[in-house]
Amino acid sequence: MSVSEAVATEDTGDRWEAVRDLPPSAKLVAKVLDYNETLTQSQLAEETLLPPRTVRYALSRLEEEDVVESRFSFSDARKRLYTLSI
Template identity: 85%
Template sequence: MSATTLQTAGEETLERVRDLPPSAKLVAKVLEYNDTLTQSELADETLLPPRTVRYALNRLEEEDLVESRFSFSDARKRLYSLNIE
């Protein structure tokens, strides 16, 4: 992906995040700086309660802004990353 394409994708992501609750914006920003985190790691990084992080992740998933997958090291956990494509 070229730098221009990445910039455009980033701008589109910002547009879609703009109308979300503050907790979802914070989770998206933390995921922007950290490639992949679990829900508990997001709670630690954002200082938000786990329930709020879960709500934020659900809202971000509804907007197709977050990708999740199972952790290979612990199948009980999911790994979340920002979807900027």
């Protein structure tokens, strides 16, 4: 099952509406955050098997659409923690 199909089958309203027109990498990152609540960029790269640069791009697109929220990590201020906000 593709990420698009997974998003479509789980869709119960327009929760995923903001994600529909985004690139597949952004959809994958959103879905992984949906399952894992909060992850760093490097953890997202590990989980999705995407290159770090692609994860950065996906996160920036998701932030533009207000789909993810980010905050600084208390344990390491150099890292940001990402959470799905939809």
